[in-house]
Each structure stands twice: as structure tokens, then as C-alpha cells.
Amino acid sequence: MLLLNSLDAALDPTVFGGKAAALARAVRAGLPVPPGFALSREGVLALEAGSSEIEAAWLEASGRLGGPCAVRSSAVGEDGAAQSFAGIYETRLHVIGEPALRAAVLAVGRPETDVRIGVVVQRMVEPTAAGVLFTRHPVRGVAGLFVEASWGLGEAVVGGLITPDSIELGADGVALRYDVGFKELEVVAVEGGGTEQREVAPSRAEAPCLDEAQLRALAQLAGRCTEEYGLALDLEWAFVGPRSYLLQCRPITR
Structure with a gap:
């Protein structure tokens, strides 16, 4: 069961959602995507439960990013050619510190919903x-x-x-x-x-x-x-x- 992957490896939209899969493809193509990682629906649930199955990978991935992060939902079926969920689900920006990042992932993942939602976590870009x-x-x-x-x-x-x-x-x-x-x-x-x-x-x-x-x-x-x-x-x-x-x-x- 895939719970968490680096963003470049989150290629399966049925596991990590459409947004993550599209960004994974962009990373592999050498496009200028901020670094990050993705959690599947099961990964969000495991993080909520405090499961040992994900804890080490979570701490390593979140620690590697360092600094403020952006947290975005990535629903299965999102950003496909036949439909788009743009702006429907929650985003948290400029999230600082591991406890706040964990809370943001759980809030954005909305594990109580029936829709399969993964989460994309990336290093925050503070643009001009x-x-x-x-x-x-x-x-x-x-x-x-x-x-x-x-x-x-x-x-x-x-x-x-x-x-x-x-x-x-x-x-x-x-x-x-x-x-x-x-x-x-x-x-x-x-x-x-x-x-x-x-x-x-x-x-x-x-x-x-x-x-x-x-x-x-x-x-x-x-x-x-x-x-x-x-x-x-x-x-x-x-x-x-x-x-x-x-x-x-x-x-x-x-």
C-alpha cells in the first residue's frame, strides 16, 4: 500500500490524485516545480491514526523540505480532461513547523469525506x-x-x-x-x-x-x-x- 512518495514518484492518479500525478510528470520532464511529496488517501488516514507505517517516512519527507510549505488537496479524478476540481478543495499556504504541517495535511485531506483525496506538500514559493x-x-x-x-x-x-x-x-x-x-x-x-x-x-x-x-x-x-x-x-x-x-x-x- 502506497502511503507517501516523493513528488516525482507520485505518478498514479488513482493513488495520489490528479494534481499530484500531473506535477510528478512535470518534475520528470524537468519543468520548474517546487520540490515536495505526496500522500495518498490511505497515507492521510495513516497519519491521522499516528501509524508507525508512515511516521518515519513523514518525518523524513517533511524534514527534507524545511522552511514554510504549501499544502494542497489532490483528489482522485481531479484535473482530468473531462472534469476539473479547481478551487473546490482546501489549500493551506506558508505552513511553518512540523506540527502545523501535520495539522494542515489532515485538514486539507479531510479524511472524513467519501471522496478519495490525497495531499500534495511542497516547499512554499513566496512570489513577487x-x-x-x-x-x-x-x-x-x-x-x-x-x-x-x-x-x-x-x-x-x-x-x-x-x-x-x-x-x-x-x-x-x-x-x-x-x-x-x-x-x-x-x-x-x-x-x-x-x-x-x-x-x-x-x-x-x-x-x-x-x-x-x-x-x-x-x-x-x-x-x-x-x-x-x-x-x-x-x-x-x-x-x-x-x-x-x-x-x-x-x-x-x-
Whole structure:
């Protein structure tokens, strides 16, 4: 029985869920995914029960990550081509310390539910800018690269807290259209753990949050993901300065 695996080995979506399996594939393809590990539904239940079957592996895996972590659900059937559970289940960000991480995994795994939910644990990325990228327009259905971006963590975008920058890119990363949004809030990590919303100064709220080099990097990331998955994709990404990270990758289902 598989309880816990490094993220690159969590390839079976029927065991670790769709999100974990997609990220495992991305890691193996050399995409810039933050390091982490995954627990199966049985792993979450074993952790809740304090089972010796998982304790040593848990302590080793959580200790290896070190520092703040992000904890996300990974349901069996999630992020498949026929359906998506994006945003339905819980996420805990900037979790600090092993006791808090254990509690976050149990909360996100929701072991009382009938749905088979695994959990992905990754080293926390604290971005300067983040957001989503679609390789097909989510409403019009036309092919292309469509970006929504904001300052700080991507939760400001996916949670609909602000009007994000809206960008259409060419395959080379040149902006065909860049509509600057009003990003009056950003979601940022808090020193003691967790996140909070902070006001953004008006001059920064109305400034583009991505530069030309970052736009090119996003186009390159989208191209690599498309080569690997061969589908219309919904990506969640983040920048720490010039460095890009792939946080999630799922098929577009609408």
C-alpha cells in the first residue's frame, strides 16, 4: 500500500490524485516545480491514526523540505480532461513547523469525506508576481496564450480579489495585448505562518506586474508544458524575481 512518495514518484492518479500525478510528470520532464511529496488517501488516514507505517517516512519527507510549505488537496479524478476540481478543495499556504504541517495535511485531506483525496506538500514559493495562464481562451475557446497576473501570491487572481493584468502573448512571449488591471490588494505570506491580504499603493496597483523577460519566460513555460501534455492547459505559475515556477497544470475543461 502506497502511503507517501516523493513528488516525482507520485505518478498514479488513482493513488495520489490528479494534481499530484500531473506535477510528478512535470518534475520528470524537468519543468520548474517546487520540490515536495505526496500522500495518498490511505497515507492521510495513516497519519491521522499516528501509524508507525508512515511516521518515519513523514518525518523524513517533511524534514527534507524545511522552511514554510504549501499544502494542497489532490483528489482522485481531479484535473482530468473531462472534469476539473479547481478551487473546490482546501489549500493551506506558508505552513511553518512540523506540527502545523501535520495539522494542515489532515485538514486539507479531510479524511472524513467519501471522496478519495490525497495531499500534495511542497516547499512554499513566496512570489513577487503570480497568476494563471491558459493555452486556449477559457471563454472564446480560441488557441493562444492568455495570462492573468497580479502582485504577490496567485490567490489574489484565482480568488477574484482584484482585477488582474490581462495579457495575450504570442508564442515568442511578445505581448499582443497587455491590459493593466487595478491590483489594489496582494496576498502575501505572514511571518508566523499563513497569509494575509495587504493593500497595494495606487501607483503600484496600476503598474504592470510582469516585464518583457517574464513574459518570454511564461511563453517558454507554456510551450514546454504543451509539448509534454499535448492538451489545452490551465497553468498556475509564480515568479520569484526572474525565476519562474510551475505550481499546477491541468487540462482546460470548459
